[in-house]
Amino acid sequence: MEMDLELLSCFCDEAQDLLVRWEGLCLEMSKNPSPAQFDELFRLAHNLKGSSRVVGLESFGNLVHRVEDGITDLKKGQVSLSPTIIKQLFKAQEILSSWIGELKKDPTHEVEFQYFLEGYADAFLSQQVDSPAMKQPPPASAPYAPVTTAAPAVAVAPAVTESSATTQADVALSHGVPRPEVQEKKVNIDETVRVSARKIEQLLEIMGELSIHQSVIFHSIGGVAESSSQLNHSSYLARKITRELYEKTLSLRMVPVQPVFQRLERSIRELATTMNKQVDVEVTGGEVELDKTVCEKIVEPLTHMVRNSIDHGLEMPETRIETGKDPVGKVKINAVQDSSAVHLWIEDDGKGLNAEKIRAKAIANGIITPDTHLEPAEVFALIFLPGFSTAEKVTDVSGRGVGMDVVMRTVESLKGEIKIGSVPGKGTQFRISIPTTLSIIDALIVNLRGMEYAVPVSAVDEIIHLNEFEYSENDRMVRIHNRVIPVYSLAEALNAKGASASVQHKSMLISKFGNERVAFKVDHIIEQQQIVVRKFASGMEHVFGLAGGTILGNGHPGLIVDLKALAEHCVLKVKPKMEKAA
Amino acid sequence: MSHENRYLLFEVGKELYGTPLLDVREVVEYQEPKFMPNMVSHFVGVINIRGSIVGVIDLRKRFGEKADEIAKTAMLVSDTPQGTIAAIVDRVDSVISIEQSMIDEKPPVISSVKQEYLTGVAKAKDRLVTIVELQRILGDENLVAKAA
Numbered sequence: 001m002e003m004d005l006e007l008l009s010c011f012c013d014e015a016q017d018l019l020v021r022w023e024g025l026c027l028e029m030s031k032n033p034s035p036a037q038f039d040e041l042f043r044l045a046h047n048l049k050g051s052s053r054v055v056g057l058e059s060f061g062n063l064v065h066r067v068e069d070g071i072t073d074l075k076k077g078q079v080s081l082s083p084t085i086i087k088q089l090f091k092a093q094e095i096l097s098s099w100i101g102e103l104k105k106d107p108t109h110e111v112e113f114q115y116f117l118e119g120y121a122d123a124f125l126s127q128q129v130d131s132p133a134m135k136q137p138p139p140a141s142a143p144y145a146p147v148t149t150a151a152p153a154v155a156v157a158p159a160v161t162e163s164s165a166t167t168q169a170d171v172a173l174s175h176g177v178p179r180p181e182v183q184e185k186k187v188n189i190d191e192t193v194r195v196s197a198r199k200i201e202q203l204l205e206i207m208g209e210l211s212i213h214q215s216v217i218f219h220s221i222g223g224v225a226e227s228s229s230q231l232n233h234s235s236y237l238a239r240k241i242t243r244e245l246y247e248k249t250l251s252l253r254m255v256p257v258q259p260v261f262q263r264l265e266r267s268i269r270e271l272a273t274t275m276n277k278q279v280d281v282e283v284t285g286g287e288v289e290l291d292k293t294v295c296e297k298i299v300e301p302l303t304h305m306v307r308n309s310i311d312h313g314l315e316m317p318e319t320r321i322e323t324g325k326d327p328v329g330k331v332k333i334n335a336v337q338d339s340s341a342v343h344l345w346i347e348d349d350g351k352g353l354n355a356e357k358i359r360a361k362a363i364a365n366g367i368i369t370p371d372t373h374l375e376p377a378e379v380f381a382l383i384f385l386p387g388f389s390t391a392e393k394v395t396d397v398s399g400r401g402v403g404m405d406v407v408m409r410t411v412e413s414l415k416g417e418i419k420i421g422s423v424p425g426k427g428t429q430f431r432i433s434i435p436t437t438l439s440i441i442d443a444l445i446v447n448l449r450g451m452e453y454a455v456p457v458s459a460v461d462e463i464i465h466l467n468e469f470e471y472s473e474n475d476r477m478v479r480i481h482n483r484v485i486p487v488y489s490l491a492e493a494l495n496a497k498g499a500s501a502s503v504q505h506k507s508m509l510i511s512k513f514g515n516e517r518v519a520f521k522v523d524h525i526i527e528q529q530q531i532v533v534r535k536f537a538s539g540m541e542h543v544f545g546l547a548g549g550t551i552l553g554n555g556h557p558g559l560i561v562d563l564k565a566l567a568e569h570c571v572l573k574v575k576p577k578m579e580k581a582a
Numbered sequence: 583m584s585h586e587n588r589y590l591l592f593e594v595g596k597e598l599y600g601t602p603l604l605d606v607r608e609v610v611e612y613q614e615p616k617f618m619p620n621m622v623s624h625f626v627g628v629i630n631i632r633g634s635i636v637g638v639i640d641l642r643k644r645f646g647e648k649a650d651e652i653a654k655t656a657m658l659v660s661d662t663p664q665g666t667i668a669a670i671v672d673r674v675d676s677v678i679s680i681e682q683s684m685i686d687e688k689p690p691v692i693s694s695v696k697q698e699y700l701t702g703v704a705k706a707k708d709r710l711v712t713i714v715e716l717q718r719i720l721g722d723e724n725l726v727a728k729a730a
Contacts (some may be wrong), residue, residue, distance in 0.1 A: 209633035451617065495619040534635045537665020539725045540628075544620045549628060549635030557616045557630045 004055065008107055011055045013194060015100050020046050020259045022093045027265055030086050038075040041089070047070055048096070060099060063113045067092045070124045077129065084123045090266065172397045197292075200252050207246045208532050212551040214242040215530075219553035243530070248498075251289070257344070258286030260299050264306050268331055271310045278317050278328040279310065285335030290342055294414055294434060298344075301407040305346055305430060306331065308404070313350030313428055322423065325349070337436070342417070344432040353422040362388065380420040382410035440554050443531045443560065444509070445552065446522040448491040449498025452558055454531055454550055455509060456514060459563035462510040464519065473504065478519055480510070486574065490520040493566045496547045512566040518567045531551055533560065542571075587682065591675035591711060592658065595647040598675065598709050600715035607666070608659045609674055612697075625725045629668060631659065639720055640670045662721025669720055680704050685713055 025041050050063040070088075073079040102109040156424060221235045261283045272279040290298075309331060317327035334345040362368045362382045374382075381510070382388060386405040396522055411418055416434035435458075443454040444463075464480060471478050471487075478487050487508070491498070505521035512518070531550040547562035589600035590609075615627030615638040624643035636659065642648070643663050657668040685702040701713040 212633045497617055497619065534633075536635065537637060539662070539664025539667070539721065539723075540618075540621070540625075540637050541726070543618070543726050546618070546620070551630050551633055551635070555630065557628045557635050559616070559618060559628070568585070 005107060007055050008057075008103065010194070011051050011057075012100050012104050012555070014051060015048055016097070019042050019093055019097045019100065020262065022096075023090070023262050023266060024258075025091050026086055026093065027262060027269075029081065029089075030083070030269070033081050035075070038071060042068065042071045042075050057103075059102075059110060060096075062095070063092075063111075063117075066117055067120065070120060073124060073128075079127045080129055082123070082127045085127060086121045090270075092120065102197075102316055151179070187268045195252070197253070200249070203249050207249045208243075208534070211242055211246050214239050214557075215551075216554050216555045241555050250291075253291050254289035255292045255295055256287050256289055257295060257342075260295055260302065261286050261333050261335070263299060264302055264333055267303050268306050268310055271307055272314070272329075274318065275310065277310060277314050279314060280330050282329050282330065282332045284333070288337045288342055290436075295412055295420045297414065298432075298434070301410045301431075301582065302344070302346070304404070304407055306333070309346065309348040309350065309428065312350045313352070315351055329410035341433045344434070345429065346432075347427060347429045349427040352424040352426055352428055353380055353383070353420070354424065355422075358382055375515075377420070380422060383420075384418065391399040394580065441531060441533060442528060443550075444528055445558070446490070446507075446509075446524040446561075447524050448494070448496045448522060450523075451496065451498045452526065452552060452556070453490075453494075453553070454529075454558050454560045454564050456530065456547070456560065459511055459567075460509045461512050461517070463525065464508040464510060466506055466508060466521070474577050478508070480519070483517065485510070485517045485519050487519045487521060488566075488570050490522050490561070492565070493520065493570065494561065509563065511563045513564065513571040516567075516571045518570050520563065521564065531558070531560070587679045588677055589680050589711075589713065590658070590677050591706070592656075592671040593623075593673040593675060594641045594645055594671050597645075597647075598707075598711050599671075599716070600678075600680065600704065600706070600711040600713045603677055605660055605716040606658050607661050610657045610659055610668065610671065612654050612656055615670075620727050622723075622725055622727050626670070631666075631668070634666065636666050636668050637725060638668045638670060641719075642672075644669075644719065658716060660716050660720050662717050663696075664721040664723075664725065667720040669716065675707075678706055680706060680711075682714075 021501060022041065022044055025037050026046070027117060029037050044066040045064055049061050049068060052064060054157075068088075070079070070085070074081060074085070079085070095111060095113060099109065099111045102111075109469065110394040128220075164375050218239045221231060265281045265283055267277060268281050312449045314329040314331075315323070315325075320327050320329065330347075330349045332345065332347040334347075336343045336345070358379055359368075359374070362379075363370050365388060367382060367385055367388065368374070384407065386403070388403060406416060411432055411434070414434050417467075419431040419433075420428065421431075422428040442457040444457060444460065445452055445454055447453075464478075469480065476487055477484050479485075489505070490496075490509070504523075506524040508519045508521045510517055510519050529552070531552070533547075534549045534551070535541075536546075536549055545562055545566050547560045547565075550558045550560055552558040588603040590603050590606050591598055591600045593599070610631060613629050615629050617627045618625070618637075624640050626638050626640045626643070628637055630636075638657070654670050654672060656671055656674045658671055658674070659666060659668045685704045687702040699714050699719050701715060704711045704713055
């Protein structure tokens, strides 16, 4: 059949949404099953089948159709729900999801599903509620619609009867809930409009440009002393609205984290079952939104983390009872949004991280030396280093070479951070914080040798005005709050050339790498400004000491200093010497 | 008229160059680039083109000519594999058509341009035109200086 690619891509998007809901329903079913879930799952499968046939995916439709047969049995009460059936429904969702994934790359992709169907049918057969004498022919409207959704109801095709475990004769009247089988209304998971990501990207670009010009106007008006108060006021409001508009545009790309959490919950349950561990999963904050690309990136790392929690954290039920715990372990997944970031929490009440073991392992792997002194939090942080794995043996579950270092790298690439808290015997808590608006940031505009540079406020721990401290121009150290910290010239660290040689430095920016503090002296701080971060073109990326570009309030291009990277460089440069001296 | 045979002629130093017209996205007025540290030497900074940060390459330095300050009048903006890059030239001359057959692809002349960027030499307006591919010249290498 001729395939309309645009239609197919629409179908794939829709199918993905439906399958996410499918997974959610299965999770609900495994907790507290209710007939309403069967109805919804049925409508969902039905819808999926209909639209797959519209786009010409015959065999996809056939698979859904066979799965739908089973759901029909559940719905009618001919089959009672069992863990095996839920497992099969999960499996079906998995097969269909990966099929959709493949279809996006190859529209003609086919999947061999006969093997799955056998297991699927068996699961249903074994749970059949049999009272054939009581059964009646099916209602006139069949659980099956043809390709075109226009016709409200169509009689069951013969193919259905032979392929399904159900026969026309065995629909029990006693279970016949009077309900229209074919729903006119489409299953709407959310009232949404699909917009192509590229359109939003373009909109964002235009908004970014508008913000820049707005900022230029704002600053020029500020410079004209006699400008009327009305002009000032309007300019102020226009700037505020532009900013709001920009944020709203950014939010267009935001999606709830619920589907991500759902996948985690499912991984946890599956893994716990295979490992004979008992677990109760509590998910909250699924409505919190994250950028779609961020969501896609964090799924894998988070899955890795929860699998670790189950594999290494959670004890076997017997062990838990011995230590006076509930045999059923608890894993909490939560999302919280605050003004600048989304925090994702993963907590378990397992045995906690073993600081001694981590330390020993790090020493064995040559990551630290036996006499390295580390705070407890620093010991935990070791697990994120490349090549580190607390798993004693390579299991099929975690420890497949991809370690927590991959988690760390992903989070860092999103400019986020991970915090670990762990109490031996009580459990472990991870907090992953991901900043939300990456594109507009607060920055200090500083003067280095006559040139302006932007320094993100988030990278600055403290600002020191030098006239308040005992410091002379050539000192290599400064004493602040009773701690002596090394001083560097920001211009030198950055290799910044300029129109003028360095003047008397007036201020210092204090930044941190790990627990080490570093002071960077700057000629002076001009002002604090909100800037729109512009990524450099690929040929200019990864420049030492720079995080990107921006257009400053005066319309000139500006460079954003990566103060954290400079601090890291300065700390690491002197560290070997310090260790040798010690 | 086909765009394929159209060339934009520009001067760098004393030499006249030609690049396929389609290699040039736009020509903008010269603006003083803002210095960017830790880049290769012929990368002279960044400019603001309608809200985008665009890197600037000085073609005199790129071609190994003396970088004495005379009329830098224009910038040729090109979309390269390394992103959008602006090239400083001394003067933009004109756009002309040159038939492929008129381009001598293995010229005996010694040009200041490295052989690998040289497509050929043609004669136009009674002068020799060094034909180059601007997109390749601007986009064939990473612009970040190797760590010292």
